[in-house]
Amino acid sequence: MKAFAALLERLAFTPARNAKLLLLQHYLQRTPDPDRGWALAALTGDLQLRTVTPSLLRGLAAERVDGQLLALSYDFVGDLAETIALIWPGGAEDDPSLSQAVALLQGTGKAALPAAIAAMLDRLGPSERLAFLKLATGNLRVGLSARMARMALAAMGGPTVTEMEEVWHGLTPPYAALFGWIGGGAVPQGAALAPFRPVMLSTPTDLDELRALHPAEYVAEWKWDGIRVQAVSEGGVRRLYSRTGEDISHAFPDVIAEMGFEGTADGELLVRRDDTVAPFGDLQKRLNRKTVGKSLLASHPAGLRLYDLLTWQGRDLRSEPLMTRRAQLEAADFGSSRIDVSPLLDFASWDDLAALRADPPAAVIEGVMIKRRDSAYLSGRPRGPWFKWKRDPMVVDAVLIYAQRGHGKRSGFHSDFTFGLWRGEELVPVGKAYFGFTDAELIELDRFVRQHTVERFGPVRALEPRLVVEVAFEGVNRSTRHRSGVAMRFPRISRIRWDKPALEADHLSALEAML
Helix, strand or coil: CHHHHHHHHHHHCCCCHHHHHHHHHHHHHHCCCCHHHHHHHHHHCCCCCCCCCHHHHHHHHHHHCCHHHHHHHHHHHCCHHHHHHHHCCCCCCCCCCHHHHHHHHHHCCCCCHHHHHHHHHHHCCHHHHHHHHHHHHCCCCCCCCHHHHHHHHHCCCCCCHHHHHCCHHHCCCCCHHHHHHHCCCCCCCCCCCCCCCCCECCEECCHHHHCCCCHHHEEEEEEECCEEEEEEEECCEEEEEECCCCECHHHCHHHHHHCCCCEEEEEEEEEEECCEECCHHHHHCCCCCCCCCHHHHHHCCEEEEEEEEEEECCEECCCCCHHHHHHHHHHCCCCCCCEEECCECCCCCHHHHHHHHHCCCCCCEEEEEEEECCCCCCCECCCCCEEEEECCCEEEEEEEEEEEECCHHHCCCEEEEEEEEEECCEEEEEEEECCCCCHHHHHHHHHHHHHCEEEEECCEEEECCCCEEEEEECEEEECCCCCCCEEEECCEEEEEECCCCHHHCCEHHHHHCCC
């Protein structure tokens, strides 16, 4: 556990991407099997363990530490796992293996789990306790994506990132076959049927940047407000993947049933009623479900709007120019009215495209996608071939009403904020945000929270309604789960309005008008 704890700590406090990759590469090279496989699974979110709840951990800590001291410490630290790791008495500072910790969390029954966790904490020092508790709660936020983990593996020699990604979903922890392959062994056989292929991503742009490019070399299409998916139907196996490679087939059986083609298509998953694309809020009701009832399938029917082909009838098209792939896409017969092709837009200049972007035919369109005609389908985010020109974000001026400490590097600062809008003489919560501000602004916000707290609810502080922030967001939907009746999509704090009185913040009606 000592080596794993040191890795987590260094990753959390190392901002540079290349330095993170080197840290992980060295750990994987120096750590024996199966510990390195379990560590890799934990960092990439592929490790399935018995859920350890905050209430269970609080109960264990309350048996060892005075309750008032625990509450005060938690309020100061702001992170339950870190608080318990620091305040837990004693510790033999033994060094059990990561495999032993995983076996405990995977195999211990519910009744015996609390005592087993306490016994493990007794064996560990503070850093190792924190690593174990982060592992137990699944809260391993160290700024490392699954793709970055695969880049670290590729740096060890052998298979490339692309080669690994095409079999990744057929591999299981602790990845003995993967590490054998990296060490010069055989490719894992049958690792993935209908595999996920790494997606090609775009970079943001604006009109000023576009003017340096020749519009005749590019095509454009609408950016639909759904989720990016990869639809794979090969050898009788059908799968639907999110852009990060998560298999979401179980949540969309209606789409899977319509995938009667042989190939891999890139596109947008949408809820569609006849020819009308529904708002993202409708699609959200279908996401993150293990099963979908008949009534939801009927009321929220999903479909695919495609804009690229990666493979078709056994042929890999990714090295072909975009317009060659596009010709195959438009000629393909997908055999379903629930699957269609996203049309290209007619424009001769960037000003023409700007006019189209400013007046889209449907409110659910987020902007435009711009792609070089000769671009191959490359994994990752290459600079230049593909751009996204999103519509300008919606903004409101809201009042900060609650604050909570962050996690990891932000555990000493209040960085998670709830904001509200006026409804009559009352401020109604309308959203939460924890990014959009600089590190220097975070220090100022934290100082404001400490100086203007009027009440505490555990780790949450209620604030004197004085500070206005400009909140930018991508959309707004009706919501029965929120007291305000609306929910923002991707809210972030875009500006701190130190100059604006709270009474001049926006009213809820301004947000409702954006529906």
